[in-house]
Amino acid sequence: MSRPLDYLPAAESFLDPDRADADAPASARAVVIPFGLEASVSYGSGTAAGPAALLAASHQLELYDEELGCEPYLDYGIATVREPAVARPLTAALDQIAGLVNTVVSAGKFPLVLGGEHSLTIGAVRPLAKQHPGLVVLQFDAHADLRDGYLGERNSHASAMRRVLDIPGVSLVSVGIRALSKPEAEFAAANPQRVAIHWAKDQARWDIDDILRPLAGRPVYVTFDIDAFDAAIMPATGTPTPGGLGYWQALEILRHASSVANVVGGDVVELAPIKGLHACDYTAAAVAYKIMSYALSGRA
Secondary structure (H helix, E strand, O other): OOOOOOEOOHHHOOOOOOOOOOOOHHHOOEEEEEEOOOOOOOOOOOHHHHHHHHHHHHOOOOOOEOOOOEOOHHHHOEEEEOOOOOOOOHHHHHHHHHHHHHHHHHOOOEEEEEEOOOOHHHHHHHHHHHHOOOOEEEEEOOEOOOOOOEOOEOOOHHHHHHHHOOOOOOEEEEEEEOEOOHHHHHHHHHOOOOEEEEEHHHHHHOOHHHHHHHHOOOEEEEEEEHHHEOOOOOOOEOOOOOOOEOHHHHHHHHHHHHHHOEEEEEEEEOEOOOOOOHHHHHHHHHHHHHHHHHHHOOOO
């Protein structure tokens, strides 16, 4: 049996604490789940602090969206659950986030997980894949995350998409990839029906309609590793990587994905805050708000 969700008070929730729906979590259609998992990071650290920094930055976001021409949260409502003490070992943490997402999904709400390292996606996708046959994971990332394990950990953040593909029927569309191992490249090449990679090196020639064609009419989970952004935009992550996406470029893909597919959940992961560098926290919070707004604003 699912436990009731422990909602944060308005002052600690996502977005401006004085927003119109701040004290109505039960009626919210979107539920933000902070989950500061940090168990398998292999370079820079700090993802445990990501959710708190992102929530704090979200209080500075403007509620009005000039692109959508409205205050989109009013169309769907946002609630935020209290961040749990993350379970150990990693397998227990993945079961824990799967349980939280399952509770949100069972209540008919849209889950958005704030990480924490990318390995959490494995757990978050499980209940959504069960509810939505044929689920497609739309991955924004610098790294393919297709290793079958890393540094002795099968559920490593470097294996997040490989573990997602362990679920029968799930497929993967990745954008922004610019760092991977030879075995990952070979795995992707051997599984063209389930893995489509759109390399960052080709971004000047991307056709967004072509990238998103496999998503049309299907349920989609968006996983947004913030190192998908160019390192000049997003240094506050464990493995900042040159040659990545710009902010508006990423939003264009997200917006089009939501127009052709049924986005059913998502995550924003790998924020490792740098003291005093608020722009990175703010950017991650803005992406989180956009994911929910593109998916839910204007939809019943």
